[in-house]
Amino acid sequence: MIHDHLNQFDVALMCDLLDVSRQGYYDWIERPPTASSLERDTIITAIRQAHVESHCRYGSPNIHRDPLDQGIDCRVNTVAKYMKDNGIKSSVHKKFRVSTTDSNHPHPVFENRLDRDFAATGMNQKWAADITYIHTNEGFLYLAGVVDLFSRKIIGWAVKDTLHADLCVEALEMALLQRRPQHPVLHHSDRGCQYAGQQYQDKLGEFTLQCSMSRVGNCWDNAVVESLRASLKNELVFQRTFATQQEAKDALFEWIVVWYNRKRRHSSLGYVSPETFEAQQN
Numbered sequence: 001m002i003h004d005h006l007n008q009f010d011v012a013l014m015c016d017l018l019d020v021s022r023q024g025y026y027d028w029i030e031r032p033p034t035a036s037s038l039e040r041d042t043i044i045t046a047i048r049q050a051h052v053e054s055h056c057r058y059g060s061p062n063i064h065r066d067p068l069d070q071g072i073d074c075r076v077n078t079v080a081k082y083m084k085d086n087g088i089k090s091s092v093h094k095k096f097r098v099s100t101t102d103s104n105h106p107h108p109v110f111e112n113r114l115d116r117d118f119a120a121t122g123m124n125q126k127w128a129a130d131i132t133y134i135h136t137n138e139g140f141l142y143l144a145g146v147v148d149l150f151s152r153k154i155i156g157w158a159v160k161d162t163l164h165a166d167l168c169v170e171a172l173e174m175a176l177l178q179r180r181p182q183h184p185v186l187h188h189s190d191r192g193c194q195y196a197g198q199q200y201q202d203k204l205g206e207f208t209l210q211c212s213m214s215r216v217g218n219c220w221d222n223a224v225v226e227s228l229r230a231s232l233k234n235e236l237v238f239q240r241t242f243a244t245q246q247e248a249k250d251a252l253f254e255w256i257v258v259w260y261n262r263k264r265r266h267s268s269l270g271y272v273s274p275e276t277f278e279a280q281q282n
Contacts, residue, residue: 003029043067043074044082051088055259057235059090065271107196113212114188118224120150123278124181127155127209129168129189130225132232134159134252136242143232143252144171144194147225148179152266153274154228154256155179159249168194172203181207188212188222231260 002014002025015022033041050058050066060080067074083089120126126149134141144167146156156175160167187209189195195213204211214221236255242248262275269277 040082043072043078044086046070046072047079047082047086047088051083053263055235056239057090058265061267062265062271065265107193107198107201109191109196110211110213112188112215112221113186113210114221116221116223118149120148122281123148123150124179124183124185125150126186126188127175128222128225129171129187129195130222130229131163131168131192131194132229134237134242134248136245136248138243138245141245141248142167144168145225145228145256146171146175147228148274149224151274151278152224152228152269153261153278157252157256159252161245163194165194165197165199168200169203172200176203176207181209184208184210186210186212188214190214190222191216231264235259 002011002018002020005014011025012022015025046067047063050063053066054062060076060083063083064074064076064079067079114126114128118126118128127146128149129144129146131142131144134143139161141159141161142163144158145154147153148155155178156171156173158167158170158174160170185207187204189212191213194200201211219226232255236251240251242251261273263273265271265273266277272280
């Protein structure tokens with residue numbers, strides 16, 4: 001404490017207030033650091049670096065992987081303690097929700113073929129789709145995404161200021177262009193009119209994607225994309241205010257393409273990113 005406040009207070013005054021000797025303080029300065037203190041400082045430095053690189057998004061389980069990757073042996077509990085001691089926190093979130101699902105429509109719906117079985121043994125076996133919203137000072141934007149459940153990678157996405165079916169169709173078309181599946185894919189979504197409508201269903205049929213839909217009001221039926229949505233909100237949307245829609249679009253591009261797909265660690269993937277996980281399978 002004395003050393004941290006040398007520019008503010010006199011050393012003699014601080015020693016008197018803290019009931020320590022000035023000689024003891026000067027001896028402490030000249031004393032070489034112990035092995036344990038050097039190890040602690042190395043871990044804290046790695047934690048701070050990982051925290052900054054994640055834009056303050058990571059908690060201790062994900063940050064723990066960075067020191068390990070650098071060959072620094074430490075436990076996740078140690079990382080959590082050092083983060084707490086040094087005021088290093090992951091992003092916090094606010095609760096606010098806008099409904100993007102309209103299940104009250106005349107279109108036919110499909111059974112829940114996925115049945116909460118989110119596991120896949122390879123790419124292009126199971127895809128999941130969803131819509132979420134982003135508030136800006138120019139009004140709401142809506143993000144439609146398609147996720148490959150094998151790697152949790154966002155393989156298709158589109159952003160618009162309306163909830164028309166074109167939003168979801170464009171996201172699906174990107175996924176189809178990127179993946180070019182050679183066999184039928186199970187495609188899961190909610191029962192919203194965008195997914196149940198003829199325009200989207202025609203696109204699914206054109207590429208032999210098998211349709212599966214969640215039950216009414218059951219978020220657990222599409223738990224993976226619900227988790228992804230929470231990550232987007234907690235790590236980006238709730239952390240800043242977007243003055244314009246273009247500013248939000250630019251931030252979404254960075255979060256999806258640069259951060260989430262290429263860098264963000266997932267515990268379910270062995271703490272690697274979706275793209276790294278896919279590359280490991282080849």
